[in-house]
Amino acid sequence: MNHCISTYPLRRVLLALTLSTLALASTAAPVISRLTPPSNPPSAEATALARFLPGQRFDLQATVSPDAGTSIVSFSFAVDGASLKPAPNNSAMLTTGLNSKLSDGSSTPANTAVVSLRAYANAIPGMHQLSVTALQSDGQKATRNGNFEVVGITRGGKVAKNIILLLGDGMGAAHRTAARIMVKGYAQGKAQGRLAMDTFPYTGMVMTASLNSIVTDSAPGMANYVNGNKANNNEEGVFPDDTVDAFDNPRIEYLAEYLHRLKGRTLGIVTTADVFDATPAANAVHTSNRGNGSGIVDQYLDDRTLTGLTVLMGGGRKWFLPNPSDKTSPQAINGSQRRAASDYVLPGDIVAGWGAAPGAKDPGRDLIADFTAAGYAYVSDKTGMDSAGTPDKLLGLFSYSNMNVAFDKINKRRGVSTVVDEFGFPDQPMLDEMADKALKILSKNSRNGFYLMIEGASIDKQAHLMDSDRWIEETIEFDRAVKVAQDFAAKHPDTLVIVTADHECAGAAIIGAAAAIMPPFPSATTVATYEAARFPKYTIAADGYPQTTDVPGRMLIGYGANADRYETWLSSDQPTQDSQQPFIAAPPLSNHPRSPTLRNAGAGFLITGQVPGSSAVHTATDVPLSAFGRGALLFTGTYDNTDVFFKIGQAALGGVR
Ligand SMILES: [Zn+2]
Numbered sequence: 001m002n003h004c005i006s007t008y009p010l011r012r013v014l015l016a017l018t019l020s021t022l023a024l025a026s027t028a029a030p031v032i033s034r035l036t037p038p039s040n041p042p043s044a045e046a047t048a049l050a051r052f053l054p055g056q057r058f059d060l061q062a063t064v065s066p067d068a069g070t071s072i073v074s075f076s077f078a079v080d081g082a083s084l085k086p087a088p089n090n091s092a093m094l095t096t097g098l099n100s101k102l103s104d105g106s107s108t109p110a111n112t113a114v115v116s117l118r119a120y121a122n123a124i125p126g127m128h129q130l131s132v133t134a135l136q137s138d139g140q141k142a143t144r145n146g147n148f149e150v151v152g153i154t155r156g157g158k159v160a161k162n163i164i165l166l167l168g169d170g171m172g173a174a175h176r177t178a179a180r181i182m183v184k185g186y187a188q189g190k191a192q193g194r195l196a197m198d199t200f201p202y203t204g205m206v207m208t209a210s211l212n213s214i215v216t217d218s219a220p221g222m223a224n225y226v227n228g229n230k231a232n233n234n235e236e237g238v239f240p241d242d243t244v245d246a247f248d249n250p251r252i253e254y255l256a257e258y259l260h261r262l263k264g265r266t267l268g269i270v271t272t273a274d275v276f277d278a279t280p281a282a283n284a285v286h287t288s289n290r291g292n293g294s295g296i297v298d299q300y301l302d303d304r305t306l307t308g309l310t311v312l313m314g315g316g317r318k319w320f321l322p323n324p325s326d327k328t329s330p331q332a333i334n335g336s337q338r339r340a341a342s343d344y345v346l347p348g349d350i351v352a353g354w355g356a357a358p359g360a361k362d363p364g365r366d367l368i369a370d371f372t373a374a375g376y377a378y379v380s381d382k383t384g385m386d387s388a389g390t391p392d393k394l395l396g397l398f399s400y401s402n403m404n405v406a407f408d409k410i411n412k413r414r415g416v417s418t419v420v421d422e423f424g425f426p427d428q429p430m431l432d433e434m435a436d437k438a439l440k441i442l443s444k445n446s447r448n449g450f451y452l453m454i455e456g457a458s459i460d461k462q463a464h465l466m467d468s469d470r471w472i473e474e475t476i477e478f479d480r481a482v483k484v485a486q487d488f489a490a491k492h493p494d495t496l497v498i499v500t501a502d503h504e505c506a507g508a509a510i511i512g513a514a515a516a517i518m519p520p521f522p523s524a525t526t527v528a529t530y531e532a533a534r535f536p537k538y539t540i541a542a543d544g545y546p547q548t549t550d551v552p553g554r555m556l557i558g559y560g561a562n563a564d565r566y567e568t569w570l571s572s573d574q575p576t577q578d579s580q581q582p583f584i585a586a587p588p589l590s591n592h593p594r595s596p597t598l599r600n601a602g603a604g605f606l607i608t609g610q611v612p613g614s615s616a617v618h619t620a621t622d623v624p625l626s627a628f629g630r631g632a633l634l635f636t637g638t639y640d641n642t643d644v645f646f647k648i649g650q651a652a653l654g655g656v657r
Contacts, residue, residue: 039146048149059250118353125152157655160496161449170460170505179475200626221502222282228645236282246289260308264448273457274316295344302357313396324364406477432480500625506616507560566604
């Protein structure tokens with residue numbers, strides 16, 4: 001349904017004004033409670049909250065509540081005073097009678113309308129005034145103003161054809177330091193070697209707040225880097241709205257979509273998480289609910305022509321396996337967790353405006369078969385990945401949900417642990433092995449260049465669980481993937497490599513080392529601080545990981561954002577349970593400690609935390625960013641996470657001299 005405000009004859013306007021003046025006691029003008037993109041408050045109106053690269057697409061939207069007994073009959077958006085006519089491939093839609101609540105929890109006034117103009121773009125650098133005008137059935141109107149900025153590109157430099165963004169989820173400065181101490185060692189005050197990320201020539205500090213909190217989660221934490229705009233927690237690739245549908249929010253074009261549309265660049269996503277997880281999805285999928293797994297993984301495939309998706313590797317097979325009867329409890333027998341309830345169907349104006357697939361509630365979909373039919377080679381373990389060669393496109397799903405962590409994968413390879421067997425996936429690749437495969441495929445098959453996101457996901461997940469040994473080894477694994485990307489960029493100088501985090505996790509800090517003799521716990525272990533901590537020494541095996549983390553005088557980690565936990569200062573043979581895993585309720589997975597609050601209960605001493613629940617939480621602390629290769633010099637200083645997007649845009653489109 002399209003409505004555009006026509007030009008009214010003057011007499012009719014005067015009549016409407018007269019009528020509305022007469023009716024003033026009983027009717028009021030409509031109220032525009034939201035205009036999207038969001039703007040700064042008027043006091044700061046010289047600056048724009050919403051910023052875009054030239055021609056980057058985004059949706060315009062407003063929430064309009066008519067006065068009682070009336071309705072919204074038409075609306076119009078204007079930029080810089082010129083009314084926007086929907087382009088042939090765009091659309092404008094007015095949705096009335098929403099059966100929903102406003103996002104602040106209040107009820108939607110009767111006949112509240114959400115009006116949208118999809119996939120707008122503006123190529124002219126500078127500030128732009130945005131307005132929306134809505135007309136009520138009794139002739140009264142309301143207008144609301146805002147602004148946005150188009151950030152210009154300086155042309156004429158050498159461009160970065162390939163962009164590799166390595167995202168150490170939750171990786172603050174302490175996580176990097178701990179990995180360096182463990183894997184390189186210190187002596188007489190000096191590190192005996194550098195992590196690959198330490199050797200990057202340019203470093204900055206990133207402010208990580210989201211649109212609605214100083215403390216972000218991974219959805220906007222990633223999306224802010226790759227679309228340049230703040231979003232609310234749990235939202236990826238969209239602005240907030242006032243409807244309950246998680247897939248109809250105003251969209252912002254991602255870096256991958258923008259570069260694919262303009263330059264034919266392709267997209268690779270590699271993660272140790274379930275591929276539906278916030279960080280991978282926030283490169284390609286648009287939703288206000290990061291938990292809607294079925295719809296998220298469907299969009300990877302359905303919108304591949306928008307994103308250029310070429311490589312997708314990680315965990316998450318549970319979303320790809322068919323669940324024809326839409327079973328909800330506990331899960332389908334094959335491990336599938338596809339559900340109609342977490343699937344997507346898009347409103348017609350998004351389909352028309354963006355050229356997106358309409359979607360379907362199809363829990364019975366065999367998504368692996370659909371990927372294969374679309375030309376993706378499919379691999380399910382490391383052996384399959386190694387023998388796949390360099391197909392044009394690759395889907396790799398190495399576990400039901402999040403992959404096992406480096407600590408357990410390496411101990412399996414060493415023959416000293418069966419944890420990965422208990423999950424049913426004994427042959428999972430390491431992140432650096434996946435990164436190497438992804439780069440071989442993308443560089444062979446992507447003549448126009450590519451954007452590759454590589455995530456070390458469980459740095460965050462294990463920091464939440466306050467399992468220090470597991471997140472430190474996870475950071476070591478991540479740095480090995482950094483080295484793979486750095487080596488690629490050294491051979492392909494038209495490549496930019498960025499290493500950063502979406503946020504810090506757990507308020508982790510290296511507080512010292514174990515004093516006295518250990519193991520065994522508990523009698524002799526206390527925290528040695530300052531000079532008593534000396535320099536913890538680990539023996540690094542040929543595989544690049546410590547032979548054991550339980551060495552005398554081992555490094556000890558404290559947490560500033562912690563829940564209650566029992567601490568033994570020793571590694572745990574078993575991982576703490578991951579609620580995302582199917583089959584978690586039955587042995588063998590149910591035998592693993594259920595939470596940090598129960599792990600080591602009776603064995604360790606209780607450290608009381610200050611946050612609710614049983615997991616440590618993210619913090620608002622700035623995170624380091626290191627850059628290597630073409631355009632890396634743009635990344636010095638202290639800047640906002642959204643600034644990273646515009647620096648990438650400059651490197652990718654305008655280049656550097
Ligand atoms: Zn997290």
